[in-house]
Amino acid sequence: MADGPRLGLLDHLLVSGPDVAVLAAFYRDVMGGTVIEDDLPHWVRVRVANIDLGLHIGAGGQGSQPRFRVQDVAAVRSHLESHGVPIPEGYHAIPGGVSLDFVDPAGNLLGVVQYGVDVASLA
Numbered sequence: 001m002a003d004g005p006r007l008g009l010l011d012h013l014l015v016s017g018p019d020v021a022v023l024a025a026f027y028r029d030v031m032g033g034t035v036i037e038d039d040l041p042h043w044v045r046v047r048v049a050n051i052d053l054g055l056h057i058g059a060g061g062q063g064s065q066p067r068f069r070v071q072d073v074a075a076v077r078s079h080l081e082s083h084g085v086p087i088p089e090g091y092h093a094i095p096g097g098v099s100l101d102f103v104d105p106a107g108n109l110l111g112v113v114q115y116g117v118d119v120a121s122l123a
Contacts (some may be wrong), residue, residue, distance in 0.1 A: 015054065016062055076112050097117060
């Protein structure tokens, strides 16, 4: 993104499965993680070692998805669209902010997150 918005820190790795409670229990009880957020029924954030895992309802066995913090998710979306980058869905609400998924040339799903905004403010 040399000509566009810069990515910030790696915020979390997204890990999907059909039952978030089962995933959370595994990463907490088996892997020694600490639950950081569990405000939504489809999302739990667990810190394992020094990495945050965003546990989300979805198909399991898909690997993890890196998500980067950004200062302006709308500017990132505009930048990605100007380069023809596929964006499979629109903005998605997460606790305290918004995420946006996109696809790299090899078909890998990536994402960006911005805190302090909500989906309605980006419409």
